Amino acid sequence: MRFLHTADWHIGKRLNGFDLLEEQEHAFRQIRQIAQAEKVDAVVLAGDVYDRALANEESVATVDHMIQTLNLTDHLPLLVISGNHDSPVRLGTGAPWFSATQYYLHTQLAQALDEPVVLGDTQFFLLPFWQPFAAREYFQDDSLADVPKGMAAIVQAMQAQFAPDKKHVLVAHFFAAGSSQTDSETTSTVGGLDAVPVDLLTPFDYVALGHLHSHHALNEERIKYSGSPVKFSTSEASDEKGVWIVDTTAATVTWRAITPLHDLQVVTASFADLTQPDFLPVSAQNDFLAIQLTDTQVIPNVMQILRQQYPHILSISRAHGRDRADDTPTWQSQRKLDPLTLATDFYTDMKDDAPTKRQQQWLAQTWQEMEDAQ
């Protein structure tokens, strides 16, 4: 059995206001090409198909098209689970029909345990994102208080079903301990308490994980995050994106890179350099840029000016801070300022530009409403 391992497509995701659909479709086309070139027997998608439980129509149409292309056009078996960003109900609509064409979509814990999928020499356990209460309910065991205890019971139940003549692969979506974290995933689900200890996962020949967006998040030979196919955060700027090609027969795991349509870069430079026409190659001027200005003086309308040359600027920050007029209050004296002045100062610091009249009105109005509500 030779399969492609991907995860965290997050269709519908926006990055600082920019639509990523074109990026995601570009990455999808490469995933499809890699699957064909590598002659895989199946594609594994380890959760977070959508970016949100309630995806918009365009996202639904895009996912429908991608899944149909792989499964109905290319006749590739698909093994898919829901992640913490997916709605199990919405993603799962139609699932009872899908297995007829070897598209296995599991959105409920019970399916992971009751319906292992055998393809070729391999038995797949498709474990969607789950919460401890679901494990307590399934096992009728109130002692499964947290994720590690629940996962221990789940793995034990899976092992009891291991077909002895098959390889065993787990597809799952959670935070495995020992991983480092990138900031495009919400922090609420990666704290220590929710982590799955990696050593629980050793019974499997391979564990195809989703949740963390960097494929370097875990350094284990047979327990891997594929990461997302597209960069979703400046913390992923230096990440290479791609998919794993897993061969359970030859026991090999190979990385295949995906090239972005528009890369995501962190650029540290002066305003003077950035406004040179050839500071970045033309091909990179459309990249998603997190700019760290080395200047320290105030530059009026800096975002507007730079966006003319670099339309996909994600953010502008200051590498060495920003000069302040002598009368700029220290944090000590700021404590005595009124909330509107503080908010205006904060906005100006963050955006490198003063709030507009209308924004100031909103600030004042919101503050008034908060005072009234007390």
Add this chain to the structure above:
Amino acid sequence: MRFLHTADWHIGKRLNGFDLLEEQEHAFRQIRQIAQAEKVDAVVLAGDVYDRALANEESVATVDHMIQTLNLTDHLPLLVISGNHDSPVRLGTGAPWFSATQYYLHTQLAQALDEPVVLGDTQFFLLPFWQPFAAREYFQDDSLADVPKGMAAIVQAMQAQFAPDKKHVLVAHFFAAGSSQTDSETTSTVGGLDAVPVDLLTPFDYVALGHLHSHHALNEERIKYSGSPVKFSTSEASDEKGVWIVDTTAATVTWRAITPLHDLQVVTASFADLTQPDFLPVSAQNDFLAIQLTDTQVIPNVMQILRQQYPHILSISRAHGRDRADDTPTWQSQRKLDPLTLATDFYTDMKDDAPTKRQQQWLAQTWQEMEDAQ
């Protein structure tokens, strides 16, 4: 071919704040029983499966369960189209897989024309709700300016595909001319311009329509609305709900009624009568009631008092108007009143109770915002 014709399930619909899911599930169980008792070969659902394009998760889970029960548990072929309330994209997810179990779900105009469905002795044309631009695009004909012109072209294209040895059934969701209208359907799509002339539909052996919620909406032998399985409006209070059993071989069309769990009634009575414990039989006290009070005097807290006895009151109105103090302004003099007084009077007339302090504040605030925006 013997099939059950239903339509306008509107799963997710609320009636004056009341959830109708229990009613709809009760009706669904009867539809299932009728299908079994009548030994039908298929079930036709002529659009408006959902009440809104963006249904909530509970509605999605309910529809999934209903469809799976009929098609996967009872092994009944299903013929379903999207109505004007459905999102073609969302409802259509998974459709390419469904036909493997004879669940035919058409959400695009092209499918109605390119993919007629043959079951037994009958050829079905499943025409989802469509708009003239879709007809112009499909036929590449800019002269199809409106619904009648578009429909003429659609019927002609269907006739060209008529299998001569089969009966021909159209399943569609639109306003057919000659129908009367109930007010639970939006008026925007039932105006004269958008009507389909009934005589266009004569080539078919049967036309299974959805859109209007009364099965009396059209009095044609072989062109019928099934109406909704549940009463969705006080204008449907005296309607009997049910489904049609259509036999294309015997050329018969038979009505089968559905009994409501809680009926919807219009009750005209005095406050004194209504507050008698046995004015309505106990079984009817939980019905959805539109109450027309015969009293003319002001009755404080009338809704709160009556809801204690009748928890599902939809509305209270006055059969003979309401007494006014002598200084109540006439409509003539009301023209000179300020908008807040007018709004307060209107609220009091409608609700039979004065607005609360908080509601008065909202009124004043909203009026101020409207003035500011001018």
